[in-house]
Amino acid sequence: MELETIGTGAIIVEMIARFWPVWAALAVSLVGGYFIRGRLGQIGRLWDSRIGLFGLTVVLFWVFTALFADLIAIMGPLEQSFTFGMKKSLPGTVDSETGQAFLLGGDNLARDIFSRIVYGSRIVLIIAPAATLIAYMVGATLGLPAGYYTGTVDTVMSFLANLVLAFPVILLFYLLVTPEVRNPTFYDVGLFEIPWSIPIAMSAFFFLFPIAFLCLLWFTKHEKNIKRLQTYLGVTIVLGLWVYVGLVFNADPLGILSMDPNELNVFASVVFVSSPAIFRVVRGLTMDIKTRDYVAAAQTRGERPWYIMLWEILPNARGPLIVDFCLRIGYTTILLGTLGFFGLGLQPESPDWGTMINHGRPFVRLADTAHIALFPAVALMTLVLGLNLLADGMREESLKD
Amino acid sequence: MFMFILRRIGTMLVTMFALTFVVFYLVNLPGNLEKIAKTEGNMRMTDQEVQVWLDDNGYGRPFLVRYGEWIGNTVTGDMGYSRVFRKPVSEVVGERLYYTGILMFWVMIVMVPGALIIGVLAGMREGSTLDRSLSVASIGSTSAPEYVTGIIFVAVFASALGWFKGIASTRTITFENFTLPVITMALYGLGYIARMTRASMAEVMTSHYIRTATLKGMSFRQVVLKHALRNALIAPFTVIMLQFPWLLTGVVIVETMFNFKGFGWTLVQAAGNNDIELLLAISWIAVIVVLLTQLISDIGYAFLNPRIRVS
Numbered sequence: 001m002e003l004e005t006i007g008t009g010a011i012i013v014e015m016i017a018r019f020w021p022v023w024a025a026l027a028v029s030l031v032g033g034y035f036i037r038g039r040l041g042q043i044g045r046l047w048d049s050r051i052g053l054f055g056l057t058v059v060l061f062w063v064f065t066a067l068f069a070d071l072i073a074i075m076g077p078l079e080q081s082f083t084f085g086m087k088k089s090l091p092g093t094v095d096s097e098t099g100q101a102f103l104l105g106g107d108n109l110a111r112d113i114f115s116r117i118v119y120g121s122r123i124v125l126i127i128a129p130a131a132t133l134i135a136y137m138v139g140a141t142l143g144l145p146a147g148y149y150t151g152t153v154d155t156v157m158s159f160l161a162n163l164v165l166a167f168p169v170i171l172l173f174y175l176l177v178t179p180e181v182r183n184p185t186f187y188d189v190g191l192f193e194i195p196w197s198i199p200i201a202m203s204a205f206f207f208l209f210p211i212a213f214l215c216l217l218w219f220t221k222h223e224k225n226i227k228r229l230q231t232y233l234g235v236t237i238v239l240g241l242w243v244y245v246g247l248v249f250n251a252d253p254l255g256i257l258s259m260d261p262n263e264l265n266v267f268a269s270v271v272f273v274s275s276p277a278i279f280r281v282v283r284g285l286t287m288d289i290k291t292r293d294y295v296a297a298a299q300t301r302g303e304r305p306w307y308i309m310l311w312e313i314l315p316n317a318r319g320p321l322i323v324d325f326c327l328r329i330g331y332t333t334i335l336l337g338t339l340g341f342f343g344l345g346l347q348p349e350s351p352d353w354g355t356m357i358n359h360g361r362p363f364v365r366l367a368d369t370a371h372i373a374l375f376p377a378v379a380l381m382t383l384v385l386g387l388n389l390l391a392d393g394m395r396e397e398s399l400k401d
Numbered sequence: 402m403f404m405f406i407l408r409r410i411g412t413m414l415v416t417m418f419a420l421t422f423v424v425f426y427l428v429n430l431p432g433n434l435e436k437i438a439k440t441e442g443n444m445r446m447t448d449q450e451v452q453v454w455l456d457d458n459g460y461g462r463p464f465l466v467r468y469g470e471w472i473g474n475t476v477t478g479d480m481g482y483s484r485v486f487r488k489p490v491s492e493v494v495g496e497r498l499y500y501t502g503i504l505m506f507w508v509m510i511v512m513v514p515g516a517l518i519i520g521v522l523a524g525m526r527e528g529s530t531l532d533r534s535l536s537v538a539s540i541g542s543t544s545a546p547e548y549v550t551g552i553i554f555v556a557v558f559a560s561a562l563g564w565f566k567g568i569a570s571t572r573t574i575t576f577e578n579f580t581l582p583v584i585t586m587a588l589y590g591l592g593y594i595a596r597m598t599r600a601s602m603a604e605v606m607t608s609h610y611i612r613t614a615t616l617k618g619m620s621f622r623q624v625v626l627k628h629a630l631r632n633a634l635i636a637p638f639t640v641i642m643l644q645f646p647w648l649l650t651g652v653v654i655v656e657t658m659f660n661f662k663g664f665g666w667t668l669v670q671a672a673g674n675n676d677i678e679l680l681l682a683i684s685w686i687a688v689i690v691v692l693l694t695q696l697i698s699d700i701g702y703a704f705l706n707p708r709i710r711v712s
Contacts, residue, residue, distance in 0.1 A: 051533075051537060159412075159415075159416075162416065163416055163419055163420060165646075166416055166420065166646070166688060166691050166692055166695070167420055167423075167688070168646060168649045168650070168684070168687040168688070168691060169646075169649075169650050170649060170650040170653045170654075170665075170668070171424075171649075171668065171672075171683070171684050171687060174668070174669075174672035175424065175427045175428065175672070176427075198427075330544065334546045337546060337548060337549070338546065338548065338650065338654065341548045341654065342653075342657070342669070354548075357548055357549075357552060360552075361552070361658065364552055364555050364556055364560065364567070365555065365559065365560055365567045365568075366560055367556075367560040367561045370555070370556035370560045370561065371556075373552045373556070374552060374553065374556045377548070377549040377552040377553060378549075378553070380546075380549055381544055381545045381549045381553075384544040384545070384546075385540070385541060385544035385545075387544075388540045388543060388544050389537070389540060392536075392540055
């Protein structure tokens with residue numbers, strides 16, 4: 001039976017049509033952003049740099065794709081077509097049952113690659129920024145005191161950071177995600193059982209940092225204003241612990257929050273690998289800013305060290321930190337892809353791009369099936385490229401002062 | 402200077418001990434040991450039999466004793482026996498390191514001169530069209546990790562066009578089957594080094610002695626080649642040395658993708674098959690390589706740049 005296909009031109013036209021919500025949202029945000037760019041601070045200045053604006057557009061493209069995935073995708077990310085010939089079908093093959101073309105072809109289980117890439121952007125764009133953010137809180141909470149106090153604190157923490165940095169990333173991933181290491185053992189702690197394994201322990205440690213960071217932030221700012229301090233701290237601790245227990249121990253009393261064990265592993269390993277580098281960046285910036293006059297003024301006023309670090313130094317380091325944050329999301333995306341590539345990441349059927357590349361890898365040596373791995377690879381590359389160009393544009397603009 | 406080197410070596414040894422300790426702990430978790438017992442003995446052993454097997458084979462002794470013994474053996478060159486390759490670990494590792502060495506040699510040959518030329522060309526006239534296009538190209542290359550470029554290259558140049566081979570065999574190393582792995586690996590690091598070189602070159606070009614050289618009537622070419630280049634290449638040297646830990650990940654990805662049976666491929670095999678002694682040896686070597694390159698880069702930087710005070 002001859003399969004009906006549509007040509008390259010038709011594929012491109014239909015893809016452009018499929019992405020209509022993205023184009024609309026892009027037009028609104030880029031044009032709207034142009035008019036309020038003065039109020040957007042560092043991001044607003046991207047409209048002055050051609051390269052940076054291009055990067056922003058690419059990043060926003062994927063953000064909107066993730067947001068509107070349900071409207072764009074043809075079928076669900078795990079849905080298979082049972083029509084004959086759709087397995088490993090070439091881009092543009094029409095599914096004769098539904099009459100719908102597989103724009104980027106089908107994979108070896110007859111799932112639509114286009115839809116999977118669209119849904120995969122959701123996973124990538126949630127995990128990468130979230131993991132980067134947590135790594136940032138860890139890096140900042142440790143890097144600020146190291147750069148501020150220097151001396152022994154700094155020596156010990158820098159040594160630990162260098163230790164992690166000297167560890168070959170790939171080896172660490174392999175060691176952390178062997179089933180023996182990650183299978184939790186359960187400990188009874190009275191009320192309920194706590195699952196315990198090295199990745200869980202690591203996330204239990206890392207996920208404490210956001211809570212600690214926010215508490216320190218409120219405490220130093222509103223120390224004098226007991227009432228406000230109590231509300232802020234109370235809300236942070238209650239919400240924080242709820243999220244914490246739900247995500248790390250999968251023991252949310254309300255049963256709303258939970259995280260897949262694989263996802264937790266990925267989080268733990270990515271945060272572990274990237275926080276030392278962030279620690280070094282924050283430490284370096286702190287050492288630099290510490291010598292400024294306004295820090296000396298705050299010290300003379302008799303402010304506490306943590307107030308100075310969090311409310312004098314950190315806000316003034318935000319320029320380079322935002323640039324680094326964007327770059328770092330790109331690195332995290334690459335790391336996630338690496339994990340997926342080795343099959344160490346999320347569940348094997350997950351549509352995240354690294355896992356898709358890993359799936360398509362065996363078929364890449366034949367011209368007819370190379371597209372299975374090719375398109376997710378291109379998607380991952382464009383997102384990282386967008387982030388890098390965005391960061392570069394911001395850096396260039398900030399250097400102009 | 403001597404004290405500086407000594408202190409660095411001291412830190413390096415401490416780091417090495419700490420890291421091998423962590424790896425030793427991780428590969429010797431009860432689950433891993435149980436799996437060894439079951440693959441070596443038989444799959445239906447009871448917990449008690451597993452325990453007996455572990456005791457018989459010396460796995461039951463205290464952790465620190467075994468760690469000490471492993472350190473002692475490894476330092477004297479006896480790294481144990483690989484269960485996957487059925488050979489002493491030192492033999493396996495030596496052979497595989499040789500293959501990866503060849504790969505790395507070609508990667509370096511392609512990557513370093515390429516990156517330096519791109520960086521110098523981009524940095525010598527900051528803000529020019531050449532600078533902009535080369536900078537965007539370098540950002541592009543840092544955005545494409547090995548598993549992305551590898552897939553794209555294989556799909557385009559091997560599967561569709563058929564110019565090169567998508568598999569690199571360790572037995573016959575030819576232009577046809579070695580080009581793609583080498584380019585794949587070189588490309589990811591290339592952009593990074595090029596950007597560092599560009600930044601360093603751009604900084605040097607704004608310095609006073611360059612202005613003096615230009616003002617006294619030297620041609621631009623002479624200024625760049627005779628005066629700027631030497632100072633501009635100090636920073637990239639450090640960066641190149643610090644690339645090694647990254648390159649290890651690259652090696653594993655590229656060797657897995659192209660089925661090149663070198664060091665990285667061995668790592669995957671060892672980890673996948675729970676080959677404890679091989680895995681330990683691999684981690685040890687990887688850590689040594691990383692730390693040694695860091696040491697060389699520190700010392701080399703201090704040597705090359707006399708302005709850095711060694712303290």
